[in-house]
Amino acid sequence: MAKVKSAFVCTECGAEYRKWQGQCSSCQEWNTLSEVRLSAARPGAATGASSSGRGGYAGGLSREVVDLASVDLSEVPRLSSTFAEFDRVLGGGLVPGSAVLLGGHPGAGKSTLLLQTACKLAQSRRVVYVTGEESLSQVAMRAHRLQLPVQGLKMLAETSIETILAVAERQRPEILVIDSIQTMHLEDIASAPGGVAQVRESAAALTRFAKQSNTVLMLVGHVTKDGSLAGPKVLEHMIDASLLLEGGADSRFRTLRGQKNRFGAVNELGVFAMLEHGLKEVKNPSAIFLSRNEEQSAGSLVMVVWEGTRPILVEVQALLDESALGNPRRVAVGLDQNRLAMLLAVLHRHGGLFTADQDVFLNVVGGVKVLETSADLAVLLAVVSSLQNRPLPRELVVFGEVGLSGEIRPVPSGQERIVEAAKHGFKRAIVPRGNAPKRSPDGMEVVAVDKLAEALDAL
Numbered sequence: 001m002a003k004v005k006s007a008f009v010c011t012e013c014g015a016e017y018r019k020w021q022g023q024c025s026s027c028q029e030w031n032t033l034s035e036v037r038l039s040a041a042r043p044g045a046a047t048g049a050s051s052s053g054r055g056g057y058a059g060g061l062s063r064e065v066v067d068l069a070s071v072d073l074s075e076v077p078r079l080s081s082t083f084a085e086f087d088r089v090l091g092g093g094l095v096p097g098s099a100v101l102l103g104g105h106p107g108a109g110k111s112t113l114l115l116q117t118a119c120k121l122a123q124s125r126r127v128v129y130v131t132g133e134e135s136l137s138q139v140a141m142r143a144h145r146l147q148l149p150v151q152g153l154k155m156l157a158e159t160s161i162e163t164i165l166a167v168a169e170r171q172r173p174e175i176l177v178i179d180s181i182q183t184m185h186l187e188d189i190a191s192a193p194g195g196v197a198q199v200r201e202s203a204a205a206l207t208r209f210a211k212q213s214n215t216v217l218m219l220v221g222h223v224t225k226d227g228s229l230a231g232p233k234v235l236e237h238m239i240d241a242s243l244l245l246e247g248g249a250d251s252r253f254r255t256l257r258g259q260k261n262r263f264g265a266v267n268e269l270g271v272f273a274m275l276e277h278g279l280k281e282v283k284n285p286s287a288i289f290l291s292r293n294e295e296q297s298a299g300s301l302v303m304v305v306w307e308g309t310r311p312i313l314v315e316v317q318a319l320l321d322e323s324a325l326g327n328p329r330r331v332a333v334g335l336d337q338n339r340l341a342m343l344l345a346v347l348h349r350h351g352g353l354f355t356a357d358q359d360v361f362l363n364v365v366g367g368v369k370v371l372e373t374s375a376d377l378a379v380l381l382a383v384v385s386s387l388q389n390r391p392l393p394r395e396l397v398v399f400g401e402v403g404l405s406g407e408i409r410p411v412p413s414g415q416e417r418i419v420e421a422a423k424h425g426f427k428r429a430i431v432p433r434g435n436a437p438k439r440s441p442d443g444m445e446v447v448a449v450d451k452l453a454e455a456l457d458a459l
Contacts, residue, residue: 008033009196014237036197079174079216082120085271085281086113088308089243089256091264094175097214098263099207099238101181103221104245109254109272109279110220111179113245115143116278117218118177122153128173132159132183146278159193161186161202165209173215178206180220181235199235207238236260247274251367253288254279267371268308286313286424289366296394299386302426303378304399304417305370311413311420313397315365316375318382323359334364335375343402347380350406350452353387374411376402377430377455384456392459395427400435406452410434418446430458 008017010033015026023030078093087093104110118129131139136157143150154171158164161184168176184202185193210217236242240262247254256270271282282288290302290313299318304311332340340362344355362379364370377400385392399417401409414435421429422441429446436448449455
């Protein structure tokens with residue numbers, strides 16, 4: 001009987017060690033090494049890549065050295081996912097031979113989105129949907145509830161990678177969906193499904209098949225409590241695109257954001273609405289994020305953020321209250337909490353407004369996460385509005401980055417932000433002087449500022 005070997009693998013970076021140790025030498029993380037059991041080498045197997053079946057990993061390309069100038073630059077045709085918002089995040093559509101990983105919290109709608117995509121694509125292309133978490137009857141019930149076209153979609157309830165690859169060899173699908181990668185396993189790996197070795201080797205086998213057969217591989221992945229992808233970190237290096245579907249069970253809106261994309265930008269944002277018949281794309285996200293009350297309240301202000309290739313108008317709300325604690329709280333939902341503390345210090349030093357005795361709460365309406373610095377000026381003006389209990393005009397829109405010396409710095413795509421705000425009926429904009437247009441849009445007053453004091457005077 002072959003001896004079973006074991007190794008210790010870091011769950012963060014995938015580094016392997018012969019024995020356990022407290023700290024990973026590769027990523028310097030502590031207590032991340034877990035033991036996995038590896039299969040013994042197959043009898044008569046050589047050490048070369050071709051005998052192990054791993055040759056030609058990158059699509060079966062020639063092993064001859066070629067000149068870079070001789071490589072064909074013809075654009076690879078993309079397949080539309082039938083969702084414009086999905087295609088936007090992917091960079092224009094699905095690329096044949098690519099591996100796409102879709103992650104998200106339970107209930108976010110990962111399986112719903114891929115089932116809708118698979119059913120629509122199956123009307124004109126060969127699609128195989130492999131389910132490892134649900135039975136075929138459960139998937140059929142979901143498709144019936146969502147009123148999806150089910151003709152043409154090939155289904156397989158299986159968790160064995162060997163069986164899935166054998167079926168895929170016979171069916172030759174153009175799109176292969178795996179739901180989910182944490183339930184898949186290889187027979188010659190002794191560890192349980194979902195373990196480090198199983199997830200890594202299963203994803204490697206599926207990705208190798210996708211690249212060699214020019215098949216679009218779509219994987220569903222779970223996330224941990226902190227929002228990171230469950231499983232070994234090396235899994236994210238194997239795939240071509242990693243997407244995260246965000247949205248709580250109490251919200252009907254879902255946001256799809258790219259975390260890695262070899263075929264497009266990673267800062268694109270797709271917005272979906274969870275309705276009775278599944279996910280429906282929101283083509284004008286600004287309209288849903290600007291559902292404001294008729295009566296304007298203090299601390300509420302609209303800002304223009306840039307997501308990928310388009311501007312989005314979102315509302316930021318601030319609430320300041322006298323703190324009963326020795327260390328006042330700073331809570332930011334949808335914004336960087338450390339940057340909030342820095343902006344409050346700038347407001348005190350260069351704006352003359354004292355907030356050290358106030359609890360400061362910030363919220364971006366709609367569950368949007370703002371990652372860029374163009375929200376700085378809007379955050380400060382919303383804080384001032386709440387501190388002075390003075391409502392701001394409903395037709396006011398603001399954007400701009402605030403420096404530590406109180407200067408207002410320009411942000412990218414300023415002209416497009418102003419035009420987008422004018423389309424939604426805003427009449428006044430406070431922007432950095434570097435983003436001021438030569439000619440303002442019709443019906444809009446653009447106030448250009450250089451310093452924070454000028455922006456406060458403009459209110």
